[in-house]
Amino acid sequence: MTPHEPNSRPLLLGGPALGLRLIVLALMSTGLMVADHRQHHLASIRDWLSAAAYPFQWAVQAPLAAWTSASESLATRSRIEADNVRLAADNFVLRLKLMRFDSLVQENQRLRAAGESTARVVQRTLVAEIVRVDLDPFRQRVLVSKGTRAGVFRGQAALDANGVYGQVTRAGPVSAEVILISDPEHAIPVQVNRTGARTIALGTGRSGMLSLPYLPRNADVVTGDLLVSSGLGGVYPPGYPVGKVTAVVHDPDQPLLAIEAEPLAGLDRDPEILLVWFDNAVVEPEPEPESAPAPDATPDAPTDAPGELPAGAAANTPQPAPADPPAPTPPGER
Amino acid sequence: MIRRNRTNVGWPRIVVITLVALTATVAPLPSWLELVRPDFVALTVLWFSLLSPRLTGLFHAWGAGLALDAFRGVLFGQHALTLIVIAYVAAKLRLQVRAFPPLQQTAVILALLWLNEFLLFWIDGVAGHPVTDWRRWLAVAAGAACWPLIAGLYARVAARH
Numbered sequence: 001m002t003p004h005e006p007n008s009r010p011l012l013l014g015g016p017a018l019g020l021r022l023i024v025l026a027l028m029s030t031g032l033m034v035a036d037h038r039q040h041h042l043a044s045i046r047d048w049l050s051a052a053a054y055p056f057q058w059a060v061q062a063p064l065a066a067w068t069s070a071s072e073s074l075a076t077r078s079r080i081e082a083d084n085v086r087l088a089a090d091n092f093v094l095r096l097k098l099m100r101f102d103s104l105v106q107e108n109q110r111l112r113a114a115g116e117s118t119a120r121v122v123q124r125t126l127v128a129e130i131v132r133v134d135l136d137p138f139r140q141r142v143l144v145s146k147g148t149r150a151g152v153f154r155g156q157a158a159l160d161a162n163g164v165y166g167q168v169t170r171a172g173p174v175s176a177e178v179i180l181i182s183d184p185e186h187a188i189p190v191q192v193n194r195t196g197a198r199t200i201a202l203g204t205g206r207s208g209m210l211s212l213p214y215l216p217r218n219a220d221v222v223t224g225d226l227l228v229s230s231g232l233g234g235v236y237p238p239g240y241p242v243g244k245v246t247a248v249v250h251d252p253d254q255p256l257l258a259i260e261a262e263p264l265a266g267l268d269r270d271p272e273i274l275l276v277w278f279d280n281a282v283v284e285p286e287p288e289p290e291s292a293p294a295p296d297a298t299p300d301a302p303t304d305a306p307g308e309l310p311a312g313a314a315a316n317t318p319q320p321a322p323a324d325p326p327a328p329t330p331p332g333e334r
Numbered sequence: 335m336i337r338r339n340r341t342n343v344g345w346p347r348i349v350v351i352t353l354v355a356l357t358a359t360v361a362p363l364p365s366w367l368e369l370v371r372p373d374f375v376a377l378t379v380l381w382f383s384l385l386s387p388r389l390t391g392l393f394h395a396w397g398a399g400l401a402l403d404a405f406r407g408v409l410f411g412q413h414a415l416t417l418i419v420i421a422y423v424a425a426k427l428r429l430q431v432r433a434f435p436p437l438q439q440t441a442v443i444l445a446l447l448w449l450n451e452f453l454l455f456w457i458d459g460v461a462g463h464p465v466t467d468w469r470r471w472l473a474v475a476a477g478a479a480c481w482p483l484i485a486g487l488y489a490r491v492a493a494r495h
Contacts, residue, residue, distance in 0.1 A: 021392045022422045032411030037461050042410055049404035060357045132362040135406050137369055138465040177407050185463050
C-alpha cells in the first residue's frame with residue numbers, strides 16, 4: 001500500500017494521488033453496497049466476515065459475562081432462597097396449567113384432523129445465549145452464540161419464555177444475528193386473539209413498542225387485547241403471544257386505526273433465547289431444505305435436556321389454517 | 335490536540351489501535367450511555383489522516399470502515415464510503431487544522447463527524463431503512479467533545495516523535 005517511509009516528504013503528498021484513490025475506493029464501496037443491498041450476492045462473504053468478527057465481539061463482552069457469572073456465584077443465600085420460593089410457586093402454577101394440556105392436545109388434533117389441516121407446532125428448540133454487544137443503538141438486533149453448526153438457518157424464528165422474540169437474519173458457523181420484532185425493518189403477521197382479526201405488527205425501533213397501522217377504523221380492538229402470531233408467511237409458528245395492545249387511537253380523519261402494542265418477550269433484558277424448528281408444511285407443501293431443516297438438522301443438533309421441549313408444546317391456542325377465510329370468531333368467546 | 339507531523343508509526347500499531355477502537359464501538363454499555371457513544375473508529379481515522387496521509391493513504395479508512403460494517407452487521411460498504419470521504423477532507427485540510435487552536439480544531443472535527451453521520455443517514459435513507467431518531471446526532475457532539483482526550487491519548491500511544 002504505502003511502502004515508502006511515512007515521514008520522508010509530507011508536503012508533496014495528498015495531491016492527485018489521494019483524489020484518485022478516493023474515487024476508486026468510493027466506487028468500490030458503492031459497488032459493495034449495491035451488491036449487498038440489491039442482489040444479496042455477498043451473503044456468503046458476509047457470513048464469513050461475521051464469523052471473523054465474532055471472536056472480537058465475544059472478547060468484548062467476555063469481561064462483563066465473567067463479572068455476571070462471578071456475581072451470580074457469589075449471590076447471597078437470602079436471594080437464592082427468595083428465587084427458590086418464587087420458582088416453586090411458578091412451577092406450581094405451570095403444573096396446574098399442564099394438567100389439562102394432554103387432553104387438550106388430543107382434542108386439538110382430533111378437531112384438526114376433522115378440518116384436514118395440519119397443526120403447526122414447535123418440534124425442537126435450541127437455547128442460544130445472547131452475546132452482549134451493542135450492534136447499533138437504533139436498530140434492534142442481537143448476536144447469539146449459536147450458528148449453522150448447530151443447525152441455525154436464515155429466517156429461523158426465535159422465541160423467549162414470554163413470547164415471540166425475532167428471527168435470524170444472518171447465520172455464521174458459530175454465531176447468528178437475530179432481528180427483534182421491534183426493529184423498524186421488521187414486520188410480523190399477527191392475530192388479535194380475542195376476535196381472530198389478522199393484521200401486521202411493525203417494529204418501531206423502540207424495544208417496548210410495536211405499531212399496528214393496518215386495521216380499519218371499525219375493527220374490534222381494545223386496550224389489553226392479546227396479539228398472537230398468525231403463522232402466515234411461514235416464518236413464525238402460529239399461536240405464540242407477540243404483544244399486548246396498549247393504546248388504540250381513533251382519529252376521525254384517518255381511515256385506519258393507530259394501535260400501539262407492547263411486546264411480551266423481554267426484548268432488552270433476555271440473557272438467552274430459544275431458536276425453534278416447527279413443521280410449516282401447511283405453507284409450503286414441498287419442503288425445501290432451507291425452510292424445512294428439521295429432517296437433516298435433527299441428527300447432529302444437540303438433543304440434550306435444557307433446550308428441548310416436547311413436540312406439541314405449542315398447541316395451547318387453537319389456530320385456524322391460513323387458507324381459512326379471515327377473522328373466524330371462536331364460538332362462545334364474545 | 336494534534337500538532338506534529340514528524341512521526342513514525344508502524345502498520346502493526348495502526349492495526350492494533352484500530353482494532354481497539356472497533357471493539358470500543360460495540361462494547362456493551364448501558365442504554366443511556368450507548369446513545370452518546372462517540373464513533374471511535376471515525377475519530378481514529380481522522381487522527382491518522384490529520385497526522386499524515388502518506389501513512390495510510392485512505393486504505394486505513396477504507397479497511398476500518400469495512401471492518402466496522404462487518405462488526406455491526408450493517409449494509410456492507412457504507413462506513414467504508416463515509417470514512418474515506420472524511421479521511422480525504424481531513425488529509426486535505428491537515429496543514430491548516432494542525433495549526434488551529436484547540437477549540438477551532440474541535441470545531442473542524444465536529445464538522446467532519448457531522449459529515450460522516452450525514453452520509454450514513456443519507457445512505458440509510460437510500461437503502462430504504464432510514465433512522466430518523468434525532469438522538470443519532472448526539473454521538474456526533476459526543477465525538478467532538480472527546481476529540482481533545484482522544485488526540486492527547488493517541489499522541490502518546492500511537493506516535494513517537
